[in-house]
Amino acid sequence: MARWDFYESSPQTTNNKMALAGAIATLEWIRRQWKHARVVYVSDSQYLVKGMREWVVGWEARGWKRKGGVLENQELWQKLVQAVAAHEVEWRWIEGHAGHAKNEYADFLATGAAQRQERSNGLVPSGSTPGSPKSAPGGATPTTIPIRSCMSVYKDGVAGNTHFLNVLPDGAAAPAVDRIPLYEVYMRMAEELAKRSTCARLQVGTVVTDQVLENVLAIGYNGNARGLPNKCDSAVPGSCGCIHSEMNALVKAAGSVRDKVVFVSASPA
Numbered sequence: 589m590a591r592w593d594f595y596e597s598s599p600q601t602t603n604n605k606m607a608l609a610g611a612i613a614t615l616e617w618i619r620r621q622w623k624h625a626r627v628v629y630v631s632d633s634q635y636l637v638k639g640m641r642e643w644v645v646g647w648e649a650r651g652w653k654r655k656g657g658v659l660e661n662q663e664l665w666q667k668l669v670q671a672v673a674a675h676e677v678e679w680r681w682i683e684g685h686a687g688h689a690k691n692e693y694a695d696f697l698a699t700g701a702a703q704r705q706e707r708s709n710g711l712v713p714s715g716s717t718p719g720s721p722k723s724a725p726g727g728a729t730p731t732t733i734p735i736r737s738c739m740s741v742y743k744d745g746v747a748g749n750t751h752f753l754n755v756l757p758d759g760a761a762a763p764a765v766d767r768i769p770l771y772e773v774y775m776r777m778a779e780e781l782a783k784r785s786t787c788a789r790l791q792v793g794t795v796v797t798d799q800v801l802e803n804v805l806a807i808g809y810n811g812n813a814r815g816l817p818n819k820c821d822s823a824v825p826g827s828c829g830c831i832h833s834e835m836n837a838l839v840k841a842a843g844s845v846r847d848k849v850v851f852v853s854a855s856p857a
Contacts, residue, residue: 632684808837
């Protein structure tokens with residue numbers, strides 16, 4: 589069994605919006621891995637669970653309207669229905685803050701993400717290891733709030749490569765590398781792209797992939813804008829007119845893919 593963490597945050601939001609957004613992002617990630625999956629989705633949001641179990645069929649039949657009028661968060665509900673269509677999903681509700689360990693851990697992640705205004709940017713290895721006890725409300729059995737474990741073992745041996753597919757928990761044995769890792773494939777590709785740079789000062793190449801390193805979304809290298817001469821306008825730093833390889837690549841990458849990984853090589857001339 590594999591366990592992963594996923595969390596989102598937004599400065600201007602509500603609990604209902606985040607419940608919907610979290611479900612959409614999770615199911616879309618599953619769809620990228622498997623064309624069809626059986627999913628048990630557990631949430632303490634009655635708004636989400638009742639919506640998918642009972643309400644959404646009626647809303648859709650009425651042209652995405654409630655009996656009483658306008659449907660709140662209509663766009664999010666429609667996206668969620670689209671994300672669910674590829675799978676067989678069972679929606680389960682669980683009472684929040686009632687001593688359920690996994691729900692407490694999910695709340696721990698959500699609260700921390702909201703306070704720090706950060707996102708996991710895809711799935712990350714789960715840190716649900718035993719931590720410090722927390723008093724449960726209403727005399728319920730105390731639970732343990734999981735604390736993120738330290739991830740300091742790297743499959744490819746590169747400590748700077750903290751991508752979630754490359755890190756393992758403390759004490760884990762790094763697997764033997766019997767073929768070139770995808771990270772190195774894309775870095776070598778970026779280095780080759782750098783050779784196409786027309787900038788007199790910097791030769792830099794960029795490769796942009798999706799979060800799971802399965803698809804190349806765009807490439808770029810330092811140079812002038814398309815249609816202009818492939819040479820620097822000036823040897824003075826900041827005045828050569830060349831566009832950075834990262835920008836050349838990112839402007840071409842599909843905006844519909846939210847989470848991207850960027851490989852950049854820098855080789856000053």
